[in-house]
Amino acid sequence: MRGVELIGRAVVDPQGRSVGYVHDLVFRRTGENRCRFELIGLECGKAAIGDRLGYTRDAMRGPWPLTVLFRWLSRHSLFVEWSAVRRIGPEEIEIRTPMDELERFIDVAP
Amino acid sequence: MRGALKITLGIMTAIGGFVDIGDIVTASLTGARFGMTLAWAVVLATAIMVLYGEMAGRVAAVSKRAMFDVVRERLGVRFAMVNLGANALLSLLTLAAEIGGVALVLHLVTGIHYLIWVPVVGLGVWLTIWRLPFQALETVFGLLGLCLLVFAAALVLLPTDWGSLWHEAIHPSVPAGEALPTWLFYAISLIGACLVPYQVIFFSSGGREEKWSVKDMKDARLNAVVGFPLGMVLSLSIMAAMVPVLRPDSVDVRHLGQVTLPIAQALGVLGLILTFIGFFACVFAAATESALSIGYSVAQYFGWTWGKRHKPSAAPRFHVVCLSSVIAATGFMLTSVDPITVTIITVVLAAAAIPLTYLPLLVVANDREYMGRYVNKHWQNGLATIALLVMVVVSLATPPLLFATKAGQ
Amino acid sequence: MPQGIVTANDMLWDRQIYDRDGVEVGKVDDIEVTIPDDGGAPTLTALLCGPTALGPRLGGRFGAWWTAIGQRLRPGDELYPVRVTADMIVTFDRHEVRLNVTAAELPTNRLRAWTRQYIIGRIPGSR
């Protein structure tokens, strides 16, 4: 499966509510030289720009107006655990967890 | 001692490297038409250039990343591709304008029609990219570019009214008989001429070419902080030299020949010769720099081997891009479009495109994981944010002003 | 969240790949994850390089066009991009990816080799 098959896909919860689009793939690094990457989940939301620029990371604190702006834009981003993914369709990804039970991405971000 | 020499050299290079056909045309045009009332635009643009030039150097030295590595990483493939397209097109136009500019200088010196010179200049630019070592390119042309100090000398010898020059410069206002939009349009063209994106791309990639590391950061910083402002002095003295000679009749400067009149009046033939050497060096260097920056940005986007530090056979795709840009730009000039018109259009479009290159730079300069303790200081971020705001305003104001003034008529 | 959590944007996509000798191989244009046979979490099995990997990410007509060009450049009009498999990777940080093979061993080298042989190599002074 290629990354492009996941990124940008619409995500819907069991009730058919739109959770947003996949912005980013979240991995856990393991292995002896830390080159093994396990996909543990997806980041979904409406606006991807802040995430793309790196503002969801803690080490990335820009001029504060930009930090505030981009973090505000990605405030609704949600984290979907890989185990919650039910089906990856050509148009959308269906998940098992209802939208309101998802964690906010900012709370889990590295 | 050698260190001091290297720094002096770097600074002098920065002075010469700052000025190109865009600066020459816009500075003289505005000087003859608006006096010093637009000097603030040059000062403002130079301040921004210093701020972001220093940042580009620091990012290149510390994180070992050149401009388009950063752009692609931070903006994502798609937006970065749009950015690449816009920047490459703009640099191509700049390259065309610079090639035309060199051809015009050669026309003035030899009397041979400039269109005959265009392919010769194109070939020269390409040969320089192909063979001349990077350091030689920067140093030789940068130093020769200092000949443009004749404009400052001319200013002393001409019947300059220093008081009113100074007064105009620090109390900017729209001169009588001119409309506000036109005045602002030319302010934008001056800002665009100072901040053309190829300069930052070249500056950051050049840092990688010279294998800058944290050790060299002081030099890089000094070059930016001292070199660019001194380059601004060159631009301003070109602008000011027009005032005593061409301003009284508000001559519309549309030809490079007109720019040399104040020099001839003050310093005669010798001054003219120095002017042409300076013009040639600055504009020719800018032509190579803009061609290289196209190669740099494309190769960095796709992750190819790039740079003059490699033999061409080791970086073949980079050289193919540079070669094709030189051919395309030369071909464009051979259609006999007016080089001065191309220049003005280019600097105005450049003004609109400034934030594209500067925003990702600001973002990365704040990333602790990349920059460690060399991240932007608070005051740098404060100034950079204001500058970014200015750039966005300029970029948004450009299209309507272009329209309203019919490109500055 | 525990240590060792990274995201594709921050770590994988669009990073520069260097070979064993520090020669540029390309960028991480896309990544390949595979669900293991035992059904556990998918793991990263390869980095994908070249226009056929980049094209779909660019999207739209331009991306399709880009993919088509890339496909023509590949031997046998292969659509699946060049794979840099996970076992070739030596180090992997936010800055770059280093491999334990040389660029010449990878099929990403075709365009480079072609331009070198047919364009740049024919101009005097290229070496």
Add this chain to the structure above:
Amino acid sequence: MRAIVLVLVALFAVGCAGPTVTANQYRGKVAQTAKAMTGIIVTAQHAARLDLDGKMLPTVSDGVVTDAEQDADSVQTTMESRQPPDDRSDRLRRQVEQPLRQATSLLTDLRIALRNDDHDGERAAADALDGPLGAFEQLSGVS
């Protein structure tokens, strides 16, 4: 980017649009023409006088004067292609046309004298340009 190109194309189209319509606009165009001609003549005179003082490279003075001549020609062509909307405008046209012709022909004289190294001819042509220059300076104020 596409928007910018469109704007440029639109600007081009506006710039190329043909004859002016109202009398007011026509007056504006005349004033603009006069202003442009003032600049052109002053430049040529400057170059010629500096050349006479031996302060110019011959190729430069030739270049500047030739450019001036060509600019004046194109200004003249543009002006003549405009249709004056009424009688008053037509009178204005005649007022500007006479110095225009004079200026272009004097600039040609100047260029010829310059290339022949004919100093007297150069001086005469440069001085004679004062005539049309005065007329244009007056006309720049009509709008």
